[in-house]
Amino acid sequence: MENSLDNLLAPSLRQSIEVNLGKSTLNKIEQRLMERHGMGIAQAIKDFHKFDSVLREFFGAGADGLETKFLQNIIDLKQQKKGIDNWVTIKDQILAKIFLESFADEDKKAIIGTVLDESLIIADILEHCNVPQTSGYRKINQLIDNGLLISNECAVSTDGKKIKKYETIFNNVKMDIEKNVVVVKIQLKKRSFQESTILQVIPN
CATH class of the missing domain: 1.10.1200 (Non-ribosomal Peptide Synthetase Peptidyl Carrier Protein; Chain A)
Structure with missing residues (x-):
C-alpha cells in the first residue's frame, strides 16, 4: 500500500x-x-x-x-x-502551487472537502459534490495524479468487484503567499x- x-x-x-x-x-x-x-x-x-x-x-x-x-x-x-501534530511545511514551489491551484478550483475544492473525513468511491464523490461527471472524473484523476487524493481501501460492488475508495492525504491545509513565495503547511493524517x-x- x-x-x-x-x-x-x-x-x-x-x-x-x-x-x-x-x-x-x-x-x-x-x-x-x-x-x-x-x-x-x-x-x-x-x-x-x-x-x-x-x-x-x-x-x-x-x-x-x-x-x-x-x-x-x-x-x-x-x-x-x-x-x-503531523504538520509538514512544503517548500517546493511546484508542489505548493499544486495545492494553491487545487483549492482555487471550486470543483476540486468541493471534491477535497467531500473526502476530508471519509473515503468514498468516485461515483459517490461526484454525487456528493454535484459536479458534472466528465469534468468531475478528470479533476478527481488530476488530484490523484498530483498526490492529494489516495486510495487506502476498497468497496465491494453488488457483483463482487472491488472499487477503490479515495480520501485526502491531510486533515488540514494552511496556505500563505509571502514575498511572492507560496507557503503551504499540511496537517497529515496520522498514518501518513x-x-x-x-x-x-x-x-x-
Whole structure:
C-alpha cells in the first residue's frame, strides 16, 4: 500500500535527486535498483528504504547527507522531525502551487472537502459534490495524479468487484503567499506521517 506522503513527495524528490547527482549517476542507481529490487527510481522513492540501500552502495555513509540535501528544498526538515501534530511545511514551489491551484478550483475544492473525513468511491464523490461527471472524473484523476487524493481501501460492488475508495492525504491545509513565495503547511493524517518511508529514512 502506498504511503500518501511518499506519493506526494515522489515527483519533486526524483527531480531533486537528478539535480544533485546528475543524470549519469541516476541512471546507474536506477540500473542497480532494477537488478536488486526490480523497480525504477520513481517506484523506489515510494519505498524509500530500497532506494536508500542502493544509494549506500554508491556513497556509503555519505548517503545520509545526500538524502537530507535531496529533501531540504522540498519540505522543512527541522519542522517534520518535531512532528508537531503531523504538520509538514512544503517548500517546493511546484508542489505548493499544486495545492494553491487545487483549492482555487471550486470543483476540486468541493471534491477535497467531500473526502476530508471519509473515503468514498468516485461515483459517490461526484454525487456528493454535484459536479458534472466528465469534468468531475478528470479533476478527481488530476488530484490523484498530483498526490492529494489516495486510495487506502476498497468497496465491494453488488457483483463482487472491488472499487477503490479515495480520501485526502491531510486533515488540514494552511496556505500563505509571502514575498511572492507560496507557503503551504499540511496537517497529515496520522498514518501518513508515521508510515512515510521517506521520513523514516531521513537522518536524525
